[in-house]
Amino acid sequence: MRKWPRVRRAASAAALVVAALALAETASADLTVKGDDAAWREVQAAYAKLNALSGYRMKSSMPGGGNMLVEVTSGGAAMHMLIHSSNGDIESYLTGGQVRMKMNVPGSPQQWQCQNAPASMVPQTDTAKFEGTVDVTRGQDTAIDGAPMHVYTYALSGPAALGTVKTTLFVDTVNGLPRRIIVATPGADQTMDYYDYNAPIKFTLPACGSARVPARRRSY
Numbered sequence: 337m338r339k340w341p342r343v344r345r346a347a348s349a350a351a352l353v354v355a356a357l358a359l360a361e362t363a364s365a366d367l368t369v370k371g372d373d374a375a376w377r378e379v380q381a382a383y384a385k386l387n388a389l390s391g392y393r394m395k396s397s398m399p400g401g402g403n404m405l406v407e408v409t410s411g412g413a414a415m416h417m418l419i420h421s422s423n424g425d426i427e428s429y430l431t432g433g434q435v436r437m438k439m440n441v442p443g444s445p446q447q448w449q450c451q452n453a454p455a456s457m458v459p460q461t462d463t464a465k466f467e468g469t470v471d472v473t474r475g476q477d478t479a480i481d482g483a484p485m486h487v488y489t490y491a492l493s494g495p496a497a498l499g500t501v502k503t504t505l506f507v508d509t510v511n512g513l514p515r516r517i518i519v520a521t522p523g524a525d526q527t528m529d530y531y532d533y534n535a536p537i538k539f540t541l542p543a544c545g546s547a548r549v550p551a552r553r554r555s556y
Contacts, residue, residue: 391535
């Protein structure tokens, strides 16, 4: 039972990354943009192009060990997240406003939980309602695995942003898609890489109280 808090902190860090992604997808009329307006429009365009894909995946190493895998589909509206850590695993599904979560930790329920999921596991996806400020700057171009990248740094602040969330985004200059993000989380920065663009990802929410493991689409 004492291992639960560490696993939940990993889940909270992961959710902060996902929330940062969701908040950057569209600009609200109530969002004040500071800094480079053109750079922010390019950030918006990159996320819009990403969400037009049939699906995509993300991967990351977790602070303190372990890794996180995320699958996104339905224009960014559905997500499957799997966190592996030395203290246990967390798997969650989010779609249609419904959450399923199971923690493979000693003493935790071994069935899919459909209620009382931590609020931090549910990212803010209704970005049209976001109110606050974004301060954006354009960084120096760089390369990832030999591919040229534009670099943007932006800080979102406001009630829906869980405080101030600072993100560095790398966008492939050839295909215009996000390639990597680095999100400042409590204690450490979290880096996530995008891959499997246009992957045909499909999943069904596990039944409440079921111990069934959903069929895997493919190995990561």
